[in-house]
Amino acid sequence: MSLLGRVDIDPEKLERATGLYRIIDEEGRVVGEFPDIGDEVLRDLLHYMIRARVLDEWLLRLQRMGKVAIHAPNKGQEAIVGAVYPLRPEDWVFPSYRDLGVYLVRGMTEEEILDRALYNRDDPLRGSDFAIYGHRKYNMIPTPVPVGNQIPHAVGAAYAMKYRGLDTITMVMFGDGATSRGDFHAGLNFAGVFKTPTVFVCENNQWAISVPLKRQTRAPTIAFRALSYGVDSIRVDGNDVVAMYKTAIDAITQARRGEPFFIEMVTYRLGSHTTADDPSRYRSEEEVKRMERYEPLRRLRKYMEEHGYLREGEYDEIYKMYYDHVEKAAREALEKPPLPEDVFFENVYGDKIWVLELEKEEFYESLGIMKELGLEVE
Numbered sequence: 001m002s003l004l005g006r007v008d009i010d011p012e013k014l015e016r017a018t019g020l021y022r023i024i025d026e027e028g029r030v031v032g033e034f035p036d037i038g039d040e041v042l043r044d045l046l047h048y049m050i051r052a053r054v055l056d057e058w059l060l061r062l063q064r065m066g067k068v069a070i071h072a073p074n075k076g077q078e079a080i081v082g083a084v085y086p087l088r089p090e091d092w093v094f095p096s097y098r099d100l101g102v103y104l105v106r107g108m109t110e111e112e113i114l115d116r117a118l119y120n121r122d123d124p125l126r127g128s129d130f131a132i133y134g135h136r137k138y139n140m141i142p143t144p145v146p147v148g149n150q151i152p153h154a155v156g157a158a159y160a161m162k163y164r165g166l167d168t169i170t171m172v173m174f175g176d177g178a179t180s181r182g183d184f185h186a187g188l189n190f191a192g193v194f195k196t197p198t199v200f201v202c203e204n205n206q207w208a209i210s211v212p213l214k215r216q217t218r219a220p221t222i223a224f225r226a227l228s229y230g231v232d233s234i235r236v237d238g239n240d241v242v243a244m245y246k247t248a249i250d251a252i253t254q255a256r257r258g259e260p261f262f263i264e265m266v267t268y269r270l271g272s273h274t275t276a277d278d279p280s281r282y283r284s285e286e287e288v289k290r291m292e293r294y295e296p297l298r299r300l301r302k303y304m305e306e307h308g309y310l311r312e313g314e315y316d317e318i319y320k321m322y323y324d325h326v327e328k329a330a331r332e333a334l335e336k337p338p339l340p341e342d343v344f345f346e347n348v349y350g351d352k353i354w355v356l357e358l359e360k361e362e363f364y365e366s367l368g369i370m371k372e373l374g375l376e377v378e
């Protein structure tokens with residue numbers, strides 16, 4: 001390439017970054033080339049999505065009962081399970097906070113998720129920030145609270161894997177709002193230049209709390225922004241779990257060869273941002289009603305019923321089975337004693353340091369004063 005010459009962009013890459021890849025449409029009709037994925041995978045994807053939906057409903061219920069501090073509803077985004085499903089257990093996942101399906105596919109159980117949500121004795125993250133999940137046992141990093149911080153973490157970890165000659169990769173999930181953070185740009189640029197084995201999954205659910213996508217960027221698509229960093233990208237119908245699964249297989253294969261890949265998962269958040277949010281303040285009920293038709297479980301169910309993978313009534317039976325399971329798990333998790341009250345001093349530093357010891361003393365002193373004053377501490 002001459003220094004002053006023009007630069008061409010591969011038109012196929014541009015097409016992928018601005019088109020919309022889909023296989024099953026909102027009515028369950030096949031509109032793309034259906035991959036040879038086998039009955040078992042299809043059923044697994046369905047089960048994971050139902051489990052995520054049921055758990056989401058239970059966490060909302062437990063929050064309304066005053067048992068869970070805060071919950072970020074997942075409804076509408078369950079097809080994310082397709083992205084994680086083809087990963088190997090040795091790969092590392094950097095999930096977002098709206099990713100119950102991701103935690104389940106990685107192997108975290110409903111019981112473990114409930115222990116976390118209720119901060120009971122068995123909470124795997126020992127009382128760290130709320131609405132955040134992760135688990136060392138499943139190579140899953142807890143989501144940082146500052147939006148998008150996990151992006152450079154995932155890129156750095158992937159670079160370390162490459163440096164050590166491992167064939168593992170990292171996958172990172174984040175929202176459309178995170179693409180306005182510097183971390184997105186630093187992460188994408190580093191991944192592009194240093195060819196880190198990373199799969200980026202941007203869950204574009206159209207909203208960042210009350211801020212719509214058009215206020216995040218004037219770029220035509222988020223996948224287009226990734227391409228501008230030299231990272232191959234694709235814009236996918238993120239409510240089509242089969243399209244997500246097929247895309248992830250290709251993306252993971254490419255990342256394992258040492259080239260990053262970016263998936264823009266085009267979806268819609270049907271619920272509130274968190275249980276502390278009232279979406280009627282910033283978006284119309286008509287919009288939500290209109291988008292319900294596109295949600296991922298409805299279309300997979302339709303496809304599977306029409307193609308003989310599910311007999312009549314079977315979907316409801318599967319749903320009930322998981323509903324009962326989570327109800328029992330929730331009752332048991334609520335019975336467990338809480339974490340010890342000084343648990344948040346445990347995981348700040350590896351070693352004991354005097355400042356923390358001092359703070360701990362002061363903490364107990366304040367607890368004593370509160371008790372003396374008759375102020376109940378839960």
Ligand SMILES: Cc1ncc(C[n+]2csc(CCOP(=O)(O)OP(=O)(O)O)c2C)c(N)n1
Nearest residue numbers: 098145146147175176177178205207208209
């Ligand atoms: C740096 C930073 N700014 C603001 C917040 C408050 N906040 C939490 S989630 C969120 C919106 C994120 O939107 P998006 O990235 O689209 O993810 P979504 O919640 O839609 O899945 C904001 C602004 C934060 N946690 N961190």
Ligand SMILES: [Mg+2]
Nearest residue numbers: 175176207208
């Ligand atoms: Mg969003």
